[in-house]
Amino acid sequence: MNRIYFDHNATTPLHPEVRKAITGAMDTFGNPSSLHEDGREARALVEDAREKVAALINAEPEEIMFVGSGSEGNNTVLSIMSCTGAQCGMHPPVNSQLVVSTIEHPCILETSRCLENRGIGVRRVGVDGRGLLRMDELEEALESDTSLVSIMMVNNETGSIQDIPRAVELAHAAGALFHTDAVQAVGKLPVDVKELDVDFLTISAHKIYGPKGAGALFVRKGTPFCPLIRGGHQEMGRRAGTENTLGIVGLGRAAELRALEMDAEEERLARLNLLLRDGIEDRIENTHFNSFPEFCLPSTLNVSFLGVEGEALLLYLDMEGIEVSTGSACASGSLDPSHVLLEMDLPVEYSHGSLRMSMGRSTTEEEVLRVVEVLPGIVERLRMMSTAYDGSCR
Amino acid sequence: MSSWLYSDKVKAHFMDPKNIMFDDEGFEYDAVGTTGNIKCGDEMTFYLKIDPETLTVTDCRWKTFGCASAIASTSVLSEMIKGMKLDDAYSISNVDIMKELGGLPENKVHCSVLGDKALQKAIDNYYRSRGMDDRVHETESRIICRCLNVSEEEIEHAVLEGARNYYQLQEMTKVGTSCGQCEEEARERLAFYIEKHFGNDSKDSAQGRKLPGR
Numbered sequence: 001m002n003r004i005y006f007d008h009n010a011t012t013p014l015h016p017e018v019r020k021a022i023t024g025a026m027d028t029f030g031n032p033s034s035l036h037e038d039g040r041e042a043r044a045l046v047e048d049a050r051e052k053v054a055a056l057i058n059a060e061p062e063e064i065m066f067v068g069s070g071s072e073g074n075n076t077v078l079s080i081m082s083c084t085g086a087q088c089g090m091h092p093p094v095n096s097q098l099v100v101s102t103i104e105h106p107c108i109l110e111t112s113r114c115l116e117n118r119g120i121g122v123r124r125v126g127v128d129g130r131g132l133l134r135m136d137e138l139e140e141a142l143e144s145d146t147s148l149v150s151i152m153m154v155n156n157e158t159g160s161i162q163d164i165p166r167a168v169e170l171a172h173a174a175g176a177l178f179h180t181d182a183v184q185a186v187g188k189l190p191v192d193v194k195e196l197d198v199d200f201l202t203i204s205a206h207k208i209y210g211p212k213g214a215g216a217l218f219v220r221k222g223t224p225f226c227p228l229i230r231g232g233h234q235e236m237g238r239r240a241g242t243e244n245t246l247g248i249v250g251l252g253r254a255a256e257l258r259a260l261e262m263d264a265e266e267e268r269l270a271r272l273n274l275l276l277r278d279g280i281e282d283r284i285e286n287t288h289f290n291s292f293p294e295f296c297l298p299s300t301l302n303v304s305f306l307g308v309e310g311e312a313l314l315l316y317l318d319m320e321g322i323e324v325s326t327g328s329a330c331a332s333g334s335l336d337p338s339h340v341l342l343e344m345d346l347p348v349e350y351s352h353g354s355l356r357m358s359m360g361r362s363t364t365e366e367e368v369l370r371v372v373e374v375l376p377g378i379v380e381r382l383r384m385m386s387t388a389y390d391g392s393c394r
Numbered sequence: 395m396s397s398w399l400y401s402d403k404v405k406a407h408f409m410d411p412k413n414i415m416f417d418d419e420g421f422e423y424d425a426v427g428t429t430g431n432i433k434c435g436d437e438m439t440f441y442l443k444i445d446p447e448t449l450t451v452t453d454c455r456w457k458t459f460g461c462a463s464a465i466a467s468t469s470v471l472s473e474m475i476k477g478m479k480l481d482d483a484y485s486i487s488n489v490d491i492m493k494e495l496g497g498l499p500e501n502k503v504h505c506s507v508l509g510d511k512a513l514q515k516a517i518d519n520y521y522r523s524r525g526m527d528d529r530v531h532e533t534e535s536r537i538i539c540r541c542l543n544v545s546e547e548e549i550e551h552a553v554l555e556g557a558r559n560y561y562q563l564q565e566m567t568k569v570g571t572s573c574g575q576c577e578e579e580a581r582e583r584l585a586f587y588i589e590k591h592f593g594n595d596s597k598d599s600a601q602g603r604k605l606p607g608r
Contacts, residue, residue, distance in 0.1 A: 308459075312460070348432060352432070384414070385416075
């Protein structure tokens with residue numbers, strides 16, 4: 001069966017050119033820290049990749065450090081909150097309040113809860129029904145004791161794009177540093193760190209057709225920093241551990257390709273998103289769209305169907321070769337449905353039946369039409385057996 | 395397709411669930427029972443046709459707002475109970491259903507309890523509607539920890555959610571964390587529900603550990 005992969009926000013397949021770059025580097029085994037020729041060859045690959053990643057977001061190469069994942073990048077930034085400066089000798093923030101949004105990725109939310117347990121103040125800023133940050137709440141949360149604000153650029157579940165320039169302006173005015181988790185944004189929309197004026201920014205390779213296990217963290221020159229992984233001089237002493245040369249090469253090539261392909265692709269995806277959305281709206285009643293085209297990435301469409309449980313829907317679609325995600329509690333293994341949708345005040349009857357479809361460079365119009373053709377029958381089938389959907393809704 | 399998330403039997407019942415209540419079929423029933431809650435993400439309703447002479451299930455239907463495991467396990471259960479005496483149907487346990495299904499991942503077990511809970515409610519409702527109150531099984535959930543008002547039902551729920559030893563049970567329910575007098579009874583209930591839902595293999599693995607009382 002031909003599979004239709006509509007889960008690009010979860011991960012993406014390797015770009016064939018990225019694959020070529022990685023396989024081409026496979027025999028470059030040297031330790032980039034070694035002074036001899038094998039080491040220097042590996043070092044050259046790492047530094048070349050650093051330049052490419054920097055170029056994609058208009059940073060200086062020395063402002064890019066490589067990490068093992070987006071989650072590691074995010075954990076690293078939050079860890080500066082508990083730095084005392086005694087060990088690392090860097091300049092820790094003097095104040096001790098952290099501000100995050102309520103729809104951050106769990107790697108931010110759980111880490112901030114952990115910091116809270118260690119006595120660091122955490123304030124959480126909510127979103128409106130469209131998933132957009134409440135700027136008035138942010139303004140209120142910012143006080144002279146706020147040292148760091150962390151707001152994601154694009155939400156992984158709904159694709160909502162936050163007004164980062166405005167949030168940075170508010171944070172800086174209050175004297176706080178600003179971090180943005182841009183894992184779902186970089187390579188999908190233009191990101192310029194100089195224009196945005198952010199202090200930290202997280203990137204992940206596997207969301208942009210690069211390999212798993214590689215990511216990057218932008219740290220603005222002169223910004224206080226404290227390493228999460230200690231015990232080595234790598235990455236300017238900011239991240240100990242021998243560099244993942246192959247992953248870094250893959251990330252570099254992926255970044256380079258994104259710069260070339262991104263614009264045309266996003267235009268194409270915007271058309272497909274509209275086709276998908278209209279198709280669903282026309283054929284399935286009692287749906288609720290959780291993605292708002294004016295404020296969302298064109299690749300992502302999050303939609304809920306009244307009376308339908310998401311995990312069952314996902315698995316029936318999987319039988320048809322259509323691969324998606326859901327915010328349903330049952331799919332996550334916990335009892336709670338998507339925290340993002342709950343924060344958007346989506347009624348619970350809808351929040352357990354959400355479907356996230358995320359398209360990418362391989363997505364075709366035929367695939368969208370096939371999804372639009374298959375989905376109504378499956379929703380209907382689940383509604384017929386549902387205790388939460390009766391004829392009167394129809 | 396590569397190996398599926400669940401067993402072949404779960405997949406077969408999920409793909410083609412038996413005895414679903416379709417509104418247009420006009421299925422006539424003698425008893426109905428509902429459990430779960432949309433807010434928690436799953437709900438189940440069981441409909442029974444019962445022979446009043448023999449107190450036997452002659453036919454049944456069900457409906458759910460639930461995941462693949464809930465659909466598959468209830469489908470299997472609905473096949474098992476046809477022709478069964480009401481009291482035998484009532485005593486079908488989760489472990490029996492698991493056996494029939496070829497197993498489920500542990501974090502999915504709580505989804506599959508839904509079917510037999512709804513069935514039990516339907517049976518009790520039948521007895522009540524026929525004035526056979528002496529046959530009703532359901533009793534009010536007993537309070538085990540009087541200090542913190544923790545009921546048997548909460549202990550069962552915690553087991554389904556993953557509690558496998560007294561320490562975990564205490565973390566989840568706070569049972570016995572005040573005066574501590576209910577410890578013995580709470581441990582007994584813990585073992586009972588672990589065996590009921592997961593069989594013998596998952597006995598208390600950290601017998602000694604517990605949270606201190608106040």
